[in-house]
Amino acid sequence: MQIPWRNISWVVLVLFAYNCQTCNGQDYGGEEKPAAPPPEQETCDGIFITYNFDGREKIYPLVKNVSAQGWSFKSMLTVLNTGIFELKSWQVFVGFQHKELLVSADGAVAIDGDGFPVRVGKNGTTLAGYPQSDLKTAIDTAGDFTQMSAQINIKGTQFGLKEKTNPMPSTIKLVNEGYKCPAPKRYSTYV
Numbered sequence: 001m002q003i004p005w006r007n008i009s010w011v012v013l014v015l016f017a018y019n020c021q022t023c024n025g026q027d028y029g030g031e032e033k034p035a036a037p038p039p040e041q042e043t044c045d046g047i048f049i050t051y052n053f054d055g056r057e058k059i060y061p062l063v064k065n066v067s068a069q070g071w072s073f074k075s076m077l078t079v080l081n082t083g084i085f086e087l088k089s090w091q092v093f094v095g096f097q098h099k100e101l102l103v104s105a106d107g108a109v110a111i112d113g114d115g116f117p118v119r120v121g122k123n124g125t126t127l128a129g130y131p132q133s134d135l136k137t138a139i140d141t142a143g144d145f146t147q148m149s150a151q152i153n154i155k156g157t158q159f160g161l162k163e164k165t166n167p168m169p170s171t172i173k174l175v176n177e178g179y180k181c182p183a184p185k186r187y188s189t190y191v
């Protein structure tokens with residue numbers, strides 16, 4: 001696993017949206033790296049969360065009605081502990097909003113669902129790490145990103161919106177008690 005953001009001294013909560021045209025079909029587990037986030041003054045007690053929208057494709061049935069058209073989508077949620085305390089049982093709320101169904105989320109479970117697929121589109125959902133639920137510190141692991149971070153590959157279905165849009169969640173946030181996070185920032189090539 002590669003986490004490109006080394007030497008982060010500030011922590012930020014971000015939503016990334018990639019240009020769909022260039023990312024469709026690409027494998028983000030490989031060489032492709034998300035851009036380094038800009039330095040921020042606000043902290044989330046050392047926990048850094050990103051949500052990358054990796055693209056979507058139309059699925060059957062193909063219909064004329066734009067808001068009834070289904071799309072498969074892929075995204076990646078990354079939770080990284082850059083702080084000084086271990087994060088036990090991480091839980092991240094994702095504010096899904098386009099009638100999404102989560103079909104799989106490798107490395108996490110939807111805590112308010114009964115297993116996949118789970119409808120999350122109206123109210124969003126909280127994802128919890130599974131089987132790896134704790135994120136250790138760099139100090140305790142000599143900087144081992146496999147123990148400090150979780151990368152959750154999400155696959156799902158969503159509805160509506162025209163081509164060339166990146167349907168993002170309305171928000172993401174860490175819901176573990178005692179952590180205070182700034183509002184997420186959105187980076188996007190187009191909205």
Ligand SMILES: *[C@@H]1O[C@H](CO)[C@@H](O)[C@H](O)[C@H]1NC(C)=O
Nearest residue numbers: 064065066067068069159160
């Ligand atoms: C288009 O689809 C939406 C969502 O399924 C539905 O609410 C709406 O009535 C449909 N519009 C038409 C013109 O069929």
Ligand SMILES: *[C@@H]1O[C@H](CO)[C@@H](O)[C@H](O)[C@H]1NC(C)=O
Nearest residue numbers: 112118119120121122123124
């Ligand atoms: C969304 O939240 C509302 C109000 O809390 C609830 O009545 C509804 O069942 C929820 N919908 C889903 C799909 O969970």
